[in-house]
Amino acid sequence: MPCFKPSILALGIPLCILTALPAFAQVSLTVDTSRPGAVINKNVYGQFAEHLGTGIYEGLWVGPESKIPNTKGWRKDVVGALKDLHVPLLRWPGGCFADEYHWKDGIGPRGKRPVKVNTNWGGVPENNAVGTHEFFDLVELLGADAYVNGNLGTGTPQEMAEWVEYMTSEGKSSLAELRAKNGHPQPFKVAYFAIGNEAWGCGGNMKPEYYASLYKHYKTFLKAPPNVLPKFIASGGNDNDSSWTETLSREAAHGTDGISFHYYTLPTDKWEKKGAATGFPESEWFSTMSNTLRIDEHIKRNVAILDKNDPQKKIGFYVDEWGTWYDVEQGTNPGFLFQRNTLRDAVVAALNFNIFHAHADRVRMTNIAQMVNVLQAMIITDKDKMLLTPTYYAYKMYVPFQDATSLPLTLANNTTYGANGKGVPGISASAARARDGKLYVALVNTNPHEATDVTLDVPGQAIGKVAGQVLSAEAMDAHNTFDRPQAIKPAPFSAQAAGGKLTLKVPAKAVMVFAVEG
Structure with missing residues (x-):
């Protein structure tokens, strides 16, 4: 032996x-x-970075003037570790933050950008130091594709259309010239663009039929040259509510690449008291395993609807928010969603990977929440220090499955x-x-x-x-x-x-x- x-x-x-x-x-x-x-799309291993807590500021962005080694303001240690994961796709700027984000606040000289309040996450100042150009610097450093989430909740069709034009226009329009003036003459490559986020909740408390109408309204005006036209994503449902997939795959299917879905694993299954990240009893190890495996039934139910309404399989099922969600670490800002990351999280991640692989013909993208310092993070930082979590290692172990058959x-x-x-x-x-x-x-x-x-x-x-x-x-x-x-x-x-x-x-x-x- x-x-x-x-x-x-x-x-x-x-x-x-x-x-x-x-x-x-x-x-x-x-x-x-x-x-x-089916081929396991590499984007099943996508990541998510929202303007939330220290997930971007400190965790990733320190600014060009920082004593922490950085490239264009992005931490070299964190970016280097993430590159080892072969991060294929990064979603930004949210999340709930996306539906209160106005893109023009995040362009131009950083010292002149307006300071807003992040009303979703902690009520802290948002200085807009990280905007469109900084985000694309990050995805370029990572060698990843960009997934941009547009503001449907508090934005307008004009604002969203102008953002797409600003990022993708090849001509001499005033927005293309503004992009060039801000340092990027060539168009950005936007791989995916979502119209809103969680329209059933923080994105507007809508019904699926109302959102479907808004989706078609907004998408009508989102135009780009064919060679840089993003794939468009409709904001779908969560947990047991498959009515969003049913409605959107019927009424908003034209030109839609994917319908999103969100599912979080809570040990207790109760949002008011989710369970601890460490020091938990075995009963919560078991309930975490049981609850995370339920995503398989959710996927099957939604895929059955897609198979009925979209037999040609043109529409993907994108689980663009998933992961463990525990009670925040004691003594931290509750709005920052910081939690410890343990072996339990790595096991949860791997269980989900195996389920996503089993549905590879429809599940063509997922984005764990989130990349650094927030929820089920790959990396945790404290000022100039950085450590890798068990979830990070699970992602690294599964790298060979990206684009595998x-x-x-x-x-x-x-x-x-x-x-x-x-x-x-x-x-x-x-x-x-x-x-x-x-x-x-x-x-x-x-x-x-x-x-x-x-x-x-x-x-x-x-x-x-x-x-x-x-x-x-x-x-x-x-x-x-x-x-x-x-x-x-x-x-x-x-x-x-x-x-x-x-x-x-x-x-x-x-x-x-x-x-x-x-």
């Missing part, structure tokens, strides 16, 4: 590879490489984690053929106490060895701090198969991603 290399033992967990099948029953994973599925799989004899007649699948899995030609497999163990043996079979392909990474820890709420910034991080592993098959012992509360080689 050969064990993992010593580097893995830093986790304090015995992780061994079994080269022969034991007598007791195991979970059996079979990957069918003969029936490739999904592969069908079956899980037999799966375990169940839970008690009292309630439970969730013990093992979640996903498989894909990556752009490098290799077969990649992801495994997640939701059980916080028990490791699980998983036997891998790939009919028609001999398995010689596997190599990848595993993320786990002793504590359910294991997390990195500025005193211990590497308390939890992935460890490498490799294993040899026997007889063309391989059995892995997946640790408790773990995420594993590995490549299969012949």
Whole structure:
């Protein structure tokens, strides 16, 4: 029974590879490489940066004059770490903030821009130091595409149309010349443009029929040269309300690339008392697993509506806000939505990735909330310090799945984690053929106490060895701090198969991603 290399033992967990099948029953994973599925759009790994708390100011933007090393005002350490995630897409400026954001406040000399109040998030001053040009500097530094969210709630069709023209016009219009005067003669590339955000709530408390009419009204005037025309997104529903997808896919489908959807995982399922980010009981580990897995049913219900109204599959289903949402960290501004990020968050992220892969034909974009310092963040900063979270590492482990071809799989004899007649699948899995030609497999163990043996079979392909990474820890709420910034991080592993098959012992509360080689 050969064990993992010593580097893995830093986790304090015995992780061994079994080269022969034991007598007791195991979970059996079979990957069918003969029936490739949809491509997993790289934008499934999209990010979201809203003008909220320190998510942009300090977390990302420090300004060109800052002593913190930066490029065009953007922190070099944070941008460098994000580049390692191959961030494909960044959504900005919100969120709820988008429907009170007036783009002309964020152009021109920064010292002359108006100072407003961020009424959605903490009532703090918004000096508009980060505007259109700064945002596009960031996406260029990241090598990402831009997803801009327009102001439907307090804006006008003219304002929105002029913003699209300002960003995309190639001619000699006054707006194109203004853009050039502000330092960017060439048009910006806007990959996606959303008309409003959460129109059912902070974006205007609308009914879907009313929003559908407004969407068509506004979109009529959003024009750009064909080579830089954005894909347009309609603001859809959340949780159990599929009426938005039903209405929009019927009444606002023409020229619509996608309908958005928002879903947050709350341990308690109660907004007034969501649950703690750390120090939580196992009951909240279980409820978090159970609640996050519900997104699969939400996706299925909405996709069924799209399949009925859009059988040609022209419209994508964009989960452009998702992630964990806990009670804010004690002593912080409640409007800043700062929470610790633990191993539990990494497991939640991986479970969602596997679900998104399973619906790759429709789920062509998702954007976790949010990138830095807010909710389920990749990175946490404190002035000039920075640390990487377990969720960051989950994203990094799953990089090979970007633009990979999904592969069908079956899980037999799966375990169940839970008690009292309630439970969730013990093992979640996903498989894909990556752009490098290799077969990649992801495994997640939701059980916080028990490791699980998983036997891998790939009919028609001999398995010689596997190599990848595993993320786990002793504590359910294991997390990195500025005193211990590497308390939890992935460890490498490799294993040899026997007889063309391989059995892995997946640790408790773990995420594993590995490549299969012949």
